[in-house]
Amino acid sequence: MTVEKRLLPSQRLNIAAPVVSTLVALLISAIPIYGGGVNPLIGYVELLHGALGDKLALTETFVMFAPLLLCGLSVALAFTCKFWNIGAEGQLYCGALFASFFAVYATSVPSFIAIPVMLVVGFLGGAGWAIIPAILKVKLKVDDVVTTLLGNWVMTYAVAAILFGPWKDPVTGWPESPVISSTTKLPILIPGSRFHLGIVLALLVAVAFYVIIRKTKWGFELLGIGGNQTASYAAGINVSRDFIFAAIVSGGIAGLAGVGQLAGILFHMTTDISPGFGYTGVVIAMVGGLSPIGVVLASFLMAVVVQGTQAMHRATGVPWALAETIQGIILLCLLVGVFFTKYRLRRGT
Numbered sequence: 001m002t003v004e005k006r007l008l009p010s011q012r013l014n015i016a017a018p019v020v021s022t023l024v025a026l027l028i029s030a031i032p033i034y035g036g037g038v039n040p041l042i043g044y045v046e047l048l049h050g051a052l053g054d055k056l057a058l059t060e061t062f063v064m065f066a067p068l069l070l071c072g073l074s075v076a077l078a079f080t081c082k083f084w085n086i087g088a089e090g091q092l093y094c095g096a097l098f099a100s101f102f103a104v105y106a107t108s109v110p111s112f113i114a115i116p117v118m119l120v121v122g123f124l125g126g127a128g129w130a131i132i133p134a135i136l137k138v139k140l141k142v143d144d145v146v147t148t149l150l151g152n153w154v155m156t157y158a159v160a161a162i163l164f165g166p167w168k169d170p171v172t173g174w175p176e177s178p179v180i181s182s183t184t185k186l187p188i189l190i191p192g193s194r195f196h197l198g199i200v201l202a203l204l205v206a207v208a209f210y211v212i213i214r215k216t217k218w219g220f221e222l223l224g225i226g227g228n229q230t231a232s233y234a235a236g237i238n239v240s241r242d243f244i245f246a247a248i249v250s251g252g253i254a255g256l257a258g259v260g261q262l263a264g265i266l267f268h269m270t271t272d273i274s275p276g277f278g279y280t281g282v283v284i285a286m287v288g289g290l291s292p293i294g295v296v297l298a299s300f301l302m303a304v305v306v307q308g309t310q311a312m313h314r315a316t317g318v319p320w321a322l323a324e325t326i327q328g329i330i331l332l333c334l335l336v337g338v339f340f341t342k343y344r345l346r347r348g349t
Contacts, residue, residue, distance in 0.1 A: 017338065037317075046311055055192075065303035073209050077222075083144060090154065092257045095254065097258075099255075106184055111183045118259060
């Protein structure tokens with residue numbers, strides 16, 4: 001049995017693979033759920049109800065959806081031109097940190113100015129952290145997987161150093177920044193929920209991603225670089241420039257995810273502002289096939305899974321570790337489904 005790459009990705013499998021993969025994942029996940037003493041059908045009913053069952057559940061799913069979407073789009077844009085950005089997590093932290101430096105002290109700045117400035121500052125923070133590995137790759141041929149991955153740890157430890165040091169709360173001793181100015185908090189769009197402006201902005205970024213990739217010269221160049229870098233050079237495309245610019249935009253989008261968490265949910269900088277959105281964004285980008293629509297759908301599916309498994313844990317008593325295991329099983333099955341849209345098994349050698 002050998003693995004053979006398909007000449008063209010299967011369009012039928014592109015549609016069927018996510019559905020089949022999800023069903024297979026649910027069947028596999030039923031085993032540990034049953035082993036945990038819970039009827040799998042009851043568990044899955046609680047999962048769906050906890051993610052989609054009422055206004056509160058649905059709005060909380062969208063709260064989870066926004067940072068997942070932004071991190072997925074960040075990685076997808078970078079991967080399109082083969083900048084292997086595994087550093088969305090660190091870029092998210094850097095964007096949130098830069099935004100917090102502004103937001104904490106912007107007490108006298110009106111909201112209509114403070115919020116756009118905070119978004120720009122957060123974008124620049126993420127972009128600045130992403131451009132370092134991009135320049136190292138272009139100029140020195142340093143592996144971008146290694147530099148972006150290590151950059152996550154450097155940034156998260158830098159944030160911890162600041163929060164355990166000069167910004168440590170002198171009263172509670174908690175490692176968190178002062179509360180940001182009220183003028184920088186993102187408006188709540190649905191009363192009685194946490195559905196904030198950042199969720200709409202994340203969807204607008206997805207629309208912008210679609211326009212860039214499908215309708216602009218730069219998007220065409222990114223697709224060309226990702227398809228064949230040598231041919232792109234021959235066609236006169238400035239590959240190095242496009243590569244670095246893609247890293248800037250990719251990191252900036254991840255930085256916006258950090259701003260959304262800071263100004264829409266937590267309202268101060270913390271060491272756990274992200275539970276791993278940047279890493280999950282890599283999986284989302286791959287499951288979504290690096291396409292804007294695919295990333296939106298994959299992000300929403302993942303938000304449903306995360307929010308739903310948390311609700312299942314609360315309602316049925318399924319151990320939290322088991323709930324996280326279910327998330328991993330679903331992600332793994334989705335990735336296997338993506339693999340079979342591009343490759344097939346053939347008998348023989």
